[in-house]
Amino acid sequence: MAVVTGSKQHELKIVQYNPWRRVLMVLVLMAVVGSGVVASYYTGHHTGMAGQEKALDDVARLRLELSASESNVDSLTQQLANINLGAEVDRQASETVRQEVIGLKDQVAALEEENSFYRNLMAPTGNKRGLTFGAVEIVDTDKPRTYNYKVVMQQLATNHQLLAGSLTVNVIGRLNGVDATFSLSQLSEQVSREAIRLRFKYFQTVQGEMALPEGFEPERIELVAKSTGKTPVTIEKRFGWLVEEA
Known part of the structure; x- marks a missing residue:
């Protein structure tokens, strides 16, 4: 073999060709990737299920809070209606009493006038x-x-x-x-x-x-x-x- 002056020489190594080894490496690599995918799936599924359960718990809690709030609103609405009714009853009662007082005053004035009239007639x-x-x-x-x-x-x-x-x-x-x-x-x-x-x-x-x-x-x-x-x-x-x- 002719040697070219000034070029770098590399060492040559002879390796035995084994096709099954390459297949084995591919299979191992696929197994590792598959395991990672499966692990990722189960991890994601577990996380998703946990989040879904939490969301369902939150929904149930919010429903209970909404029901309690609606009950409070109904109770306050009824209390307000009772207060308004009581105020109206009090107003009407006050007006009735006022009218009765006016009527009694008119009756007293009329009686006093009649009394004066008859008193003057007789004396x-x-x-x-x-x-x-x-x-x-x-x-x-x-x-x-x-x-x-x-x-x-x-x-x-x-x-x-x-x-x-x-x-x-x-x-x-x-x-x-x-x-x-x-x-x-x-x-x-x-x-x-x-x-x-x-x-x-x-x-x-x-x-x-x-x-x-x-x-x-x-x-x-x-x-x-x-x-x-x-x-x-x-x-x-x-x-x-x-x-x-x-």
């Missing part, structure tokens, strides 16, 4: 003796231009005798801009004559409903009462048109 003072006017009221109604009226005539005396006489009631105002006067008999169906007959021992009440004609604007009311007998008396009363609300 008049000073110059308040004989025929006199009591209450005079004009009260509004729910019908247009229609009013309830009441006139009370009294006899103030220590020794009451039957009193006879008459009463005239006139409503004075302007009809379509012109002065006009209407007697109560022209305005009320309860009065049939201009001079209303009086006949009483203690008091007499004249009351009913009157309707004003269209275009008439009332300004004042004039009342004239006359008694008959040995010592006749004439009394008058005038006041502006004042209407009380019903």
Whole structure:
């Protein structure tokens, strides 16, 4: 063999060729890889199962917490409804009591007024003796231009005798801009004559409903009462048109 000057020489080694050894190495390598794959699979499966169990436990726990929360919400909702109901009952009870108190006050005022009225009838003072006017009221109604009226005539005396006489009631105002006067008999169906007959021992009440004609604007009311007998008396009363609300 020719030797080339200046080149590096490598040592040659003769190895026996064994094909089964190579196959064996391949099989071992495949076994190792397969074992790794199997180990990885089981490891992943175990980890996944553990995670799934934890997730299922969390879901079950959350369901229990949700059920408990819903129960608390239902309980609080019922408590709130009970509180609102109690507050409404208390409000209605307070309103009922308030109305009852107002009604009782009105009754007491009415009784005091009646007591004063009868006391004056039975024991008049000073110059308040004989025929006199009591209450005079004009009260509004729910019908247009229609009013309830009441006139009370009294006899103030220590020794009451039957009193006879008459009463005239006139409503004075302007009809379509012109002065006009209407007697109560022209305005009320309860009065049939201009001079209303009086006949009483203690008091007499004249009351009913009157309707004003269209275009008439009332300004004042004039009342004239006359008694008959040995010592006749004439009394008058005038006041502006004042209407009380019903």
